[in-house]
Amino acid sequence: MDIAALRDAHPDHWNKATAIRTLAMDAVQAANSGHPGMPMGMADVATVLFERHLKFDAAAPDWADRDRFILSAGHGSMLIYALLYLTGYEDMTLEQIKNFRQWGAITAGHPEYGHVKGVETTTGPLGQGISNAVGFAMAEEKLRAEFGPKVVDHYTYVIAGDGCLMEGISHEAIGLAGHQKLGRLIVLWDNNDITIDGRVSLSDSTDQRARFAAAGWKVLSCDGHNPEDIDRALTAAKGSDRPVLIDCKTIIGFGSPKKADTSGAHGSPLGDAEIAVTKDIYGWPYGPFEIPDEVLKAWRAIGARGATARAEWEQAFGKLSGTKQAEFTRRMSGQPPKKLEAAIRALKKQISENAPCVATRKSSEMVLEVVNEVMPETIGGSADLTGSNNTKTNGLGVFSPEDRTGRYVYYGIREHGMAAAMNGMALHGGVKPYGGTFLCFTDYARGSMRLSALMGVPVTYVMTHDSIGLGEDGPTHQPVEHLAMLRATPNTHVFRPCDTVETAEAWELALTSPGTPSVLALTRQNLPTYRVEHKVKNLTAQGAYVLAEAEGKRQALLMATGSEVEIAMDARALLQAEGIGTRVVSLPCWELFEEQPEAYRRKVLPAGPVRVAIEAGIRFGWDRWLFGERGRREKSGFVGMHGFGASAPAPELYKQFGITAEAVAEKVKSLL
């Protein structure tokens, strides 16, 4: 590649792109850690995108109608940090760039959502960004259909590398995007032919262009170092009726004599000497972190050029009716509607009166019927288990290329892609996603579920068939360790409600959570209603509470969640019949119980009585409640699973695995 010729042909572009390249080189060098090669390779593409196409205003990073820019290849974080600094995002100072990857800096090793405006989602785990982007684009389509193209009219641009495209999640994402014909989604593939282990040809021979075409995408390509060619491709990408892949042929570590086009440019500093030589080749006689004034000025002008469009948008927005403006503002803020609280309360009252005996997956549907009525922002879905997850309520409509007002997504058999899309929708704002699969298949969605937690995105996972109660499908479909796994995940609320009232309360907490994702673990099998006395207060918000007090002297305390609360209540009846006073504590959300004042926790779990925990999962984690809060090791026990399940009707499984009221009563008596 003749760099001098490129520089001479497009000197202004060259300087802008080189500012990115050198900031990346310098920051990685200063940190002695990081990934310079990708920003060096994609600087030209990013420069053209930001200079000529991306709709944004650095002074108003929260502008609802901005184009979204997602760096799916998150290891190239210095690319986005350089762009944010150069275009003038307030928080992204040169000091932050100099403190790349240091404690307390907003310039983390990978772009972290919430650290700095302009980073729309946390990326780094490969394939997540491109899959979030599908959700961003879906949210845009839905809001455009609702609020009109004068107020919602933007693109989602993604930079993705070979790693993103090799990850399985990308298959789910591009399939979903292609099917949904998300024409506002434009993916720029950093086709540099290099992975960490070496050339892509070491491990992959996929024809990516043909693959995307097979998934219904429009496919374009460009020379990723030629600004005019990049511009041509980006121009051609817009106005498409399908999502667009632009194959950008690039050279990793562009310009570095020793590292360019090798995996050596990927994840290590270039070294001072190589940086010096490379800057010479660039024709860039500046020291570390030094950007000449005129280059910075040119970049800042790019950062400001969106002000006009934004002003026009403000005008258009001002022309909406007051109600519509308020609704749009509320929706983008993530605030639930005021009506929600009263609606849930009324439902709880009605449930307590009717006391239905239904599976909590059905309870969840009953709640959703009410919720979806008062919350137009919900967008539900399932990874091809609609009838099992009970996620589709009446009148939601189906989100499709033909109907963007539809509020139900047939995600297909794409658990990971669904979770990532939900993250993207929630991050975009204006919509409130929930989605379902079997609890066991959280295994498939883990990568994105962890990011919900890390980013603090309050999406709701509707995970049904939450134990051996699933029955005949057998151990591949029966979660036993999954409650423990989810409870182990920081910033995740795991709700396992015992009846329809608790389910309503869990949904209320999920829908009003500002920054914590929720998992609802729901049964396949029917459960009685225990909360027959209506309480305005959301008892599930305390995480645990006394569901049934001991009669007579309190000798035993049974703790349970979900479907095993029924077993605890039945065991209590057996024990009380023998004169053994037994309290039953329902523990629908450990995390919220942990957050209660110690005094409350001790009140619910007092010292003294024998304690037995009952859950149709493994014991792992339960010692916290058995031994903690003044529990006594020698006076406590667990009734639950000790390994994987089996295939048989659910009642038989409970019996065979010894999770019965009789077994609980026996366990208590053996400890008295």
Place this chain on the structure above:
Amino acid sequence: MDIAALRDAHPDHWNKATAIRTLAMDAVQAANSGHPGMPMGMADVATVLFERHLKFDAAAPDWADRDRFILSAGHGSMLIYALLYLTGYEDMTLEQIKNFRQWGAITAGHPEYGHVKGVETTTGPLGQGISNAVGFAMAEEKLRAEFGPKVVDHYTYVIAGDGCLMEGISHEAIGLAGHQKLGRLIVLWDNNDITIDGRVSLSDSTDQRARFAAAGWKVLSCDGHNPEDIDRALTAAKGSDRPVLIDCKTIIGFGSPKKADTSGAHGSPLGDAEIAVTKDIYGWPYGPFEIPDEVLKAWRAIGARGATARAEWEQAFGKLSGTKQAEFTRRMSGQPPKKLEAAIRALKKQISENAPCVATRKSSEMVLEVVNEVMPETIGGSADLTGSNNTKTNGLGVFSPEDRTGRYVYYGIREHGMAAAMNGMALHGGVKPYGGTFLCFTDYARGSMRLSALMGVPVTYVMTHDSIGLGEDGPTHQPVEHLAMLRATPNTHVFRPCDTVETAEAWELALTSPGTPSVLALTRQNLPTYRVEHKVKNLTAQGAYVLAEAEGKRQALLMATGSEVEIAMDARALLQAEGIGTRVVSLPCWELFEEQPEAYRRKVLPAGPVRVAIEAGIRFGWDRWLFGERGRREKSGFVGMHGFGASAPAPELYKQFGITAEAVAEKVKSLL
């Protein structure tokens, strides 16, 4: 579809296929649960495959050179159960078929490996079977290269549905298979256009044929109900230099007037009335589970037809040298070579003498250098982190279409595909797979890792960068909950060695484990050698042991794993300097410690001293060792993580998160 015409055109075939169909209908009806539609739709394809192509001998299901048949669409389990019964697999009696999905029966809801010969792998979680199959085909290629085509010469056939093809893991699998040009892999796609939610067109528009072609596959198609057309396609598929997809156009619930071609045929019994009508249409005047003698006889002949080929194989095998025969037999049995024990012992001695200060990922490489020398069956790899996982030792060679003797696989950025392929290789037998990625990205591989545990497949996961010790890459790459998640998984050994000696011991246990997968959690950062006194005994096999005894009165007991053992030892020095006698317990494998006699556990963790656990992960699960084994709640503490990590150099992170020797010493003193 004119069923009468089909029946009349191929009456013998029709009867055989209908035997499958009706057994599936009857068994699902009897169980009142299951999936009749898929076996009904794929019965013709399966009949032609078993009758004319599959190399097998029902009387010798362990024959090493049999073709492997994998039902990736595991919900169609009655298809394989019917085939095994009809062809005469000894354990698959009609009684078992009648007890489909009942407690104690081998006919589980989804095919479970180990329940019955002929089920080569556990399927049900979609996409796993097709991805295991890639490993089966790789193992076949490798063994053929080693032992010659007279002894190893078989195909891997897969039946996969739309669900398998939509799952992300399938992308990783077909990319790997295409790149590796696995010509012995033939996938029969049950293209019935139906998923649980309805028509495939509800959620997907992918051109699967184009997609597979883009991944380097040969693509064929056939009418999945025409035996001659199926035969033609299968014949054309063999001898390919690339993996082959056969697009079998089928009708789900074939023949059922009300359910065929609808999702209603997928996951529910047809109902007695519909079964009666359907049998009428089939021209099948037989009761439930009734197979006419001549049809059963014809099927049994198919089950026996492989006897000749097997006899020939036995002859060919007999012509190998005695050494080669013994080696092949050992390899297929999964027995490690006798030399392994001595080699590990010698290495341990040498390490104890040299006392290296290296990262345990480097320790692992040192062990692998020795292991790979004495175990020709190992086949290593990494999901594009070779230089970070230290999984490639000298002279392994690279497994590729050009060199099938290579023992290292560049898996690409395919964690899930790698794990599934390793399961497949281990199930095939003859090879011993291990593979690496960062511990955090177990999230991406969970689906297959759970199946390693459920099936009892002793693969080894080399998971490096096992904590915030990873440093600057930040929280997306730093596991905090993953040790808990893996420990929560039944039948999984999680090793977190503290030095090179423990790493060698962990590897020895992993390589000799008969039926439990192992996860090695290894550091990025250097650690000193603590095991400087050589012991022949594998101390890690006990799960935990006293690494350093208290001097003077034992007042404190520190428990730690991996890199935090160093912190425990440093804290011990601080405490001993203040006259506080402190024991340090290294706990490299909880599961093995749990299996020890209580007396041993109590000896290692005696009542009395203050207990502090130290681990750079969350506390979840630690209460087992803090409170249990006569620990006292009020005299115990934990030093570790309380949420997600951050991006900064590792030493800074340990300091900022308070995981230091000083913090441990303070915690101990506050509890005394």
